[in-house]
Amino acid sequence: MSIRCRLRHVAILLSLVPGAVPADDFAMTEVAPGIFVHEGREVGIQDPARGDSANIGFIVGTKCAAVIDPGGSIATGRRLRDALRARTTLPVCYVIDTHVHFDHLLGNAAFSVDRPSFVGHAELPAALAGSRDYFLEEFAKELEGVPTDAAIVVPERTVQGEQRLDLGEREIVLVANPTAHTNCDLTVYDAKTQTLWASDLVFSGRLPVLDGSLRGWLRWMDENEARPYQRVVPGHGPATLPWPAGARPQHDYLAKLLGDTQAAVKAGTFLEDAVQAAAAAPPPGWRLTEPHARNTSRAYRELEWQ
Numbered sequence: 001m002s003i004r005c006r007l008r009h010v011a012i013l014l015s016l017v018p019g020a021v022p023a024d025d026f027a028m029t030e031v032a033p034g035i036f037v038h039e040g041r042e043v044g045i046q047d048p049a050r051g052d053s054a055n056i057g058f059i060v061g062t063k064c065a066a067v068i069d070p071g072g073s074i075a076t077g078r079r080l081r082d083a084l085r086a087r088t089t090l091p092v093c094y095v096i097d098t099h100v101h102f103d104h105l106l107g108n109a110a111f112s113v114d115r116p117s118f119v120g121h122a123e124l125p126a127a128l129a130g131s132r133d134y135f136l137e138e139f140a141k142e143l144e145g146v147p148t149d150a151a152i153v154v155p156e157r158t159v160q161g162e163q164r165l166d167l168g169e170r171e172i173v174l175v176a177n178p179t180a181h182t183n184c185d186l187t188v189y190d191a192k193t194q195t196l197w198a199s200d201l202v203f204s205g206r207l208p209v210l211d212g213s214l215r216g217w218l219r220w221m222d223e224n225e226a227r228p229y230q231r232v233v234p235g236h237g238p239a240t241l242p243w244p245a246g247a248r249p250q251h252d253y254l255a256k257l258l259g260d261t262q263a264a265v266k267a268g269t270f271l272e273d274a275v276q277a278a279a280a281a282p283p284p285g286w287r288l289t290e291p292h293a294r295n296t297s298r299a300y301r302e303l304e305w306q
């Protein structure tokens with residue numbers, strides 16, 4: 001047996017021992033003092049590893065910790081909880097859901113045992129109600145067959161405008177944004193380290209998925225561009241990005257999508273033809289480009305009535 005093979009064998013054995021998780025198996029990066037991010041895998045919605053495909057993590061104060069997105073499955077949420085527990089014994093005061101997409105919030109139930117306050121955008125409960133049947137059917141494995149009521153935790157504390165949460169010598173500012181990536185995008189700003197947890201308002205390395213408003217998303221990017229963030233935590237990609245340079249490719253993509261769609265609408269191109277052209281020519285420089293055709297369809301429907 002080669003050394004590599006033997007190491008792999010040991011890793012497999014370790015993974016079978018309850019509680020014995022190899023140290024690097026669920027890597028966390030401390031991107032700023034007290035801010036920990038786990039980078040999700042770069043896989044699409046059909047991949048068996050989809051439950052661990054978003055950037056998730058937590059922020060620790062002197063009084064308690066706040067989880068920001070528990071991940072796309074209860075198992076991922078549990079691993080994040082283990083990672084948190086390995087770093088602090090403080091209570092988990094809040095579990096903050098940045099938006100309605102499965103890869104960010106289906107892990108909520110892993111934290112129910114901590115009795116935190118689950119927090120989301122004011123539009124999130126309705127969005128979750130709309131996705132509930134789809135989640136239960138399509139993500140039964142990620143929800144581990146938990147009875148319906150306990151499987152999908154709906155935030156009881158919602159944010160309209162802005163809300164400040166005190167973690168002890170550390171205040172985080174939650175902002176409920178107008179429709180952009182989705183209609184329920186919540187950002188978290190840590191004033192102490194000038195870190196913006198943007199979640200899926202910023203993608204890096206893979207194609208941004210439009211599920212809200214193209215104009216709204218570009219507006220959000222333009223309004224935030226000049227803000228003095230030291231770093232931004234994107235929803236997909238590396239644990240942090242420099243701001244605003246790290247989001248420039250996304251801005252260019254969205255701006256081009258807007259221009260191309262406006263031109264197609266003006267030229268009287270049929271929606272089907274525009275979508276077909278988009279599917280045939282995904283933009284260069286991105287991985288997981290499959291949603292480009294759907295983005296085009298969404299953009300077209302948003303713009304054709306304007």
Ligand SMILES: [Zn+2]
Pocket residue numbers: 099101181200235
């Ligand atoms: Zn998303």
